[in-house]
Amino acid sequence: MVMRLLIPLFLIMSSYSVAAFERLSASVDKNPVLVGEYFTLTIEADGKVSGSQPDTSALAQKFVVSPMSVGSRTNIINGSMSSQTTWQMQLLARTAGTFTIPSFTVNGKSSQPINLKVIARSQDSTAQEDIFIKTTLSPETLYVQQAGLYTVKLYIGKDLLDGQLTAPVMNDAQITLMGKQSEDYEVLDGRRYMVITREYLIQPQKSGDYTLEPPMFNGQIRENYRRMAVSAVAKPLTIEVKPVPENYQGAWLPSELVNLSEEWQPSSNEVTVGTPITRTLTLTAVGITKEQLPDINMAQISGIRSYPDESDRNQLARDGRVISQLITSFALVPQTPGMYTLPEMKVPWFNTVIKRVEYATLPARTISVIADVNQIATPTVTAPVLTTPAKIQDAVSTLTAEQIAQPRNAYDWLIMLSGYIIWLLTIIVWIIRKPKQVKSPVPSEDNTPIPTLKTLQNAARHKDNAAFYNALRHYASAQANNLTLDAWINQLANPNLNIEIAKLQASLYSAGEHSVDLSALFQMLNQAIKKKTAKADNHLTQLY
Numbered sequence: 001m002v003m004r005l006l007i008p009l010f011l012i013m014s015s016y017s018v019a020a021f022e023r024l025s026a027s028v029d030k031n032p033v034l035v036g037e038y039f040t041l042t043i044e045a046d047g048k049v050s051g052s053q054p055d056t057s058a059l060a061q062k063f064v065v066s067p068m069s070v071g072s073r074t075n076i077i078n079g080s081m082s083s084q085t086t087w088q089m090q091l092l093a094r095t096a097g098t099f100t101i102p103s104f105t106v107n108g109k110s111s112q113p114i115n116l117k118v119i120a121r122s123q124d125s126t127a128q129e130d131i132f133i134k135t136t137l138s139p140e141t142l143y144v145q146q147a148g149l150y151t152v153k154l155y156i157g158k159d160l161l162d163g164q165l166t167a168p169v170m171n172d173a174q175i176t177l178m179g180k181q182s183e184d185y186e187v188l189d190g191r192r193y194m195v196i197t198r199e200y201l202i203q204p205q206k207s208g209d210y211t212l213e214p215p216m217f218n219g220q221i222r223e224n225y226r227r228m229a230v231s232a233v234a235k236p237l238t239i240e241v242k243p244v245p246e247n248y249q250g251a252w253l254p255s256e257l258v259n260l261s262e263e264w265q266p267s268s269n270e271v272t273v274g275t276p277i278t279r280t281l282t283l284t285a286v287g288i289t290k291e292q293l294p295d296i297n298m299a300q301i302s303g304i305r306s307y308p309d310e311s312d313r314n315q316l317a318r319d320g321r322v323i324s325q326l327i328t329s330f331a332l333v334p335q336t337p338g339m340y341t342l343p344e345m346k347v348p349w350f351n352t353v354i355k356r357v358e359y360a361t362l363p364a365r366t367i368s369v370i371a372d373v374n375q376i377a378t379p380t381v382t383a384p385v386l387t388t389p390a391k392i393q394d395a396v397s398t399l400t401a402e403q404i405a406q407p408r409n410a411y412d413w414l415i416m417l418s419g420y421i422i423w424l425l426t427i428i429v430w431i432i433r434k435p436k437q438v439k440s441p442v443p444s445e446d447n448t449p450i451p452t453l454k455t456l457q458n459a460a461r462h463k464d465n466a467a468f469y470n471a472l473r474h475y476a477s478a479q480a481n482n483l484t485l486d487a488w489i490n491q492l493a494n495p496n497l498n499i500e501i502a503k504l505q506a507s508l509y510s511a512g513e514h515s516v517d518l519s520a521l522f523q524m525l526n527q528a529i530k531k532k533t534a535k536a537d538n539h540l541t542q543l544y
Helices: 002-017 057-061 125-130 389-397 401-405 410-432 453-461 465-479 485-491 495-509 518-543
Strands: 024-028 038-045 063-065 069-077 080-093 097-101 114-119 131-138 148-156 159-165 173-177 182-188 191-204 208-212 216-223 226-233 237-242 257-265 270-272 277-286 304-308 312-318 321-334 338-342 345-351 356-362 365-370
Touching (some): 024 114, 131 216, 131 226, 159 191, 257 356, 465 485, 465 495, 465 518, 495 518
Parallel strands (some): 270 365
Antiparallel strands (some): 063 080, 097 114, 173 191, 182 191, 216 226, 257 277, 312 321, 338 365
16 A cells, blocks of 8 residues: 555656756856955756756866866655755856856756956955965076976965965966975064965976966965955966077077086096996986986997996975986996096086076096906916927037037046936936926915806805806906906807806896896806817817
8 A cells, every 4th residue: 555655656756857947047156256266156957957967168268167066955845846956166266357157058948147256356455464375486587398486375364274275377388286385484574474385397388478377275264263264366477488599409408507427436547357336427407307307328338338227316496496416327347457438428408597508518537447466367387498309419510610629638528428418318307207287276365266167156056146256257367367257258259158247247236137047157157168178179189
């Protein structure tokens, strides 16, 4: 029985909810309003509306517009049911004057337009005493893509309950908030104000004259235990944006000051082969963002391997200017002794103060790379010069007839003949009993034994890249008569070995992740050494 009564009621309500409404109206809660003061626009339909809403896109051309909210309600009074659907949004006018809020249409019904009067702030001096905004732009004139610092200070002379501060607006410009807002206190004309400060980067993208519309504040303060609505807006700024000079060449870098500096570790101009050098380059510029700073690259120098580190970019605001910095480091590993000159580095930029192209430069630098004194080569053993019987005969035959014919007594002849016989016997015995020369590791000056292949194998087993590389350098020097590691590796004639050694150095001196298989590297090295030894033995066999 109850269900029979509810079903007709549900059908009646459903049919009523989809029925067309009779009227659409629009209204504002304030008229006139102040420049920079929020007011509420309400659009109402005398019925339930689903799936439709008024088009308010035209309002964005004249006002600052907040998101739209939608609500509906149904009333039943003495059996009579009524419904309303409401759309509401907050609007804010940036300039004074008379504006027309256009009519809106929903499901064929239209509202009436609204004439709105906006009053300039100069007519409301009392509100200015309690709350106001000051803005500054530095520098006041900008070039295309030059970063200006726009500082906004909101002064509040009452207890603030809540509020909203909009962002500045400028056509054809990128506007970015720098960091977080700060809060402080200042005393002006004997009155204490809470000051909220925000800093924005203003980067125009096109040349011409533009208007920078300031932020606007709307909020509530407490006065005599009452909540009062307050608002404030600063004066707009007119900015002249200058174009890029026609004769400028290269990447566009407009700034008031650019500096390029470097730092070396170690700082000495004399280094040892294989010792890494850290070269840190710092590029600092005023009036541009960190993203605008160009990357710094180093020229490749034969005999020195270069491994770039990751770059670090930062920017900050100081003394009304934007300061950006790029820090790039390089690990330089000398491979061979000699004198090396690192070429001059130049970064072009446009000086916005004197309006001409300048260069941030680093002069050329010469470094001396010396051999590692700790890499003692295996000493070369000089065998005594043997005089063969044939050479002896040649030596005897060179005696002149006069020398042979010189008169000698029997005693002299006997002594000379005995000496020759003893000398010949000694040479024959030395040749027969000559022991094989055995090479043994020669300790270095610091009493550290020269590494062997076993030393390299142990370092590879423990996956110690630094120990393996250090032992390899000393092993190469001992095997190749104090040659550098690169020179010895080239003697092994294995290109893949060169690649793996470069990976090992990169894992030690480069910032990136470089994986090295030390076991595979050791096996490749061991096979190359065996191959070279077998080839040398083959040549000796052919000689004999």
